[in-house]
Amino acid sequence: MGAIAAAIAIGLAALGAGLGNGMIVSKTVEGIARQPEARGMLQSTMFIGVAFVEAIPIMAVVIAFMVVGQ
Amino acid sequence: MQEWQQMTIRYRKYMFYLLALYVLGWGFTSYQSVFAGLILGTSLGFFNMWLLAKKTDTLGKAVTTGTTVRTLGTLSRMATAVLAVIVALRYPDIFHFISVIIGLMTYIFVIMIDYFLHSILIRK
Numbered sequence: 191m192g193a194i195a196a197a198i199a200i201g202l203a204a205l206g207a208g209l210g211n212g213m214i215v216s217k218t219v220e221g222i223a224r225q226p227e228a229r230g231m232l233q234s235t236m237f238i239g240v241a242f243v244e245a246i247p248i249m250a251v252v253i254a255f256m257v258v259g260q
Numbered sequence: 261m262q263e264w265q266q267m268t269i270r271y272r273k274y275m276f277y278l279l280a281l282y283v284l285g286w287g288f289t290s291y292q293s294v295f296a297g298l299i300l301g302t303s304l305g306f307f308n309m310w311l312l313a314k315k316t317d318t319l320g321k322a323v324t325t326g327t328t329v330r331t332l333g334t335l336s337r338m339a340t341a342v343l344a345v346i347v348a349l350r351y352p353d354i355f356h357f358i359s360v361i362i363g364l365m366t367y368i369f370v371i372m373i374d375y376f377l378h379s380i381l382i383r384k
Contacts, residue, residue, distance in 0.1 A: 211332065215319070222323040230261035233320045237267075238375055241312060244334065245368045248308075248341045252361055255345040 196254035203250030210243040267374075268313045274370045275306045282363075297348060297356035301363020304344045308337045309367040 218236040222229050279302055286295035315333045322329045341364055348360040 207334065211334065215332065219319070219323050222320055226324050229320045229324060230264035233264045233316050234267050236319075237264075237313060237316045238371055240316070240332070241309070241368055241371050244312075244337060245365065247334075248338060248364065249361075251338050251341050252345050252364070255342055255349070259345075259349045 192257045196258045199250045199254045199257070200247070203247035207243055207247040211240055214239040214243065264317075270374060271309060271313075271367070271370055274374065275302065275309065275367060278302060278366060278370070279306070293354060293356045294359045296354055297359030298363040298366075300347060300355050301344055301360040302366045303363075304340050305364045305367040308340050308364075309371075311336060311340075 214236055218232050221232045225232075279299065282295050282298045282302060286292055286299060289295065311333050315329075315331075319329050319332070321327075344360050344364050348355045348357045
């Protein structure tokens with residue numbers, strides 16, 4: 191049961207992160223393609239966004255490995 | 261572009277300050293396992309942050325030059341978190357587990373605090 195719980199935790203978190211990252215990256219790429227001179231600002235926003243989005247799957251991975259490791 | 265470089269340098273600086281504080285705590289206090297865990301977690305979190313900054317920069321360059329980027333490195337960052345957890349679970353007497361997790365999340369707090377400071381205090 192622990193392995194199933196870990197798999198569900200990692201899977202759902204990765205799904206959410208994938209969707210979130212996809213939205214962030216697509217909008218950033220669109221913005222940079224439209225305005226290449228705004229690259230620095232857009233990259234900064236993307237960096238902050240991706241870091242926040244990826245906090246959840248990283249925590250999920252940690253919790254999943256805690257469950258499996260017990 | 262200058263804003264981006266300044267931002268990454270600032271984050272790097274804060275992470276080095278925190279790491280230096282943790283090393284001082286490890287050396288001069290009796291909470292050695294807590295600070296060792298914080299050092300391990302923050303080091304790997306720092307690697308995660310560096311990797312994310314590098315990949316973001318690569319993506320920006322690729323969009324402007326018209327080349328392709330295959331990955332943003334999410335799997336590598338997850339693998340780093342797994343490595344930290346495995347090390348903390350394998351050596352519980354050396355590394356305090358909760359400290360490793362807090363250390364791993366440190367870069368997100370650094371980014372959050374810096375973002376709020378810059379957006380609320382400095383820009384306005």
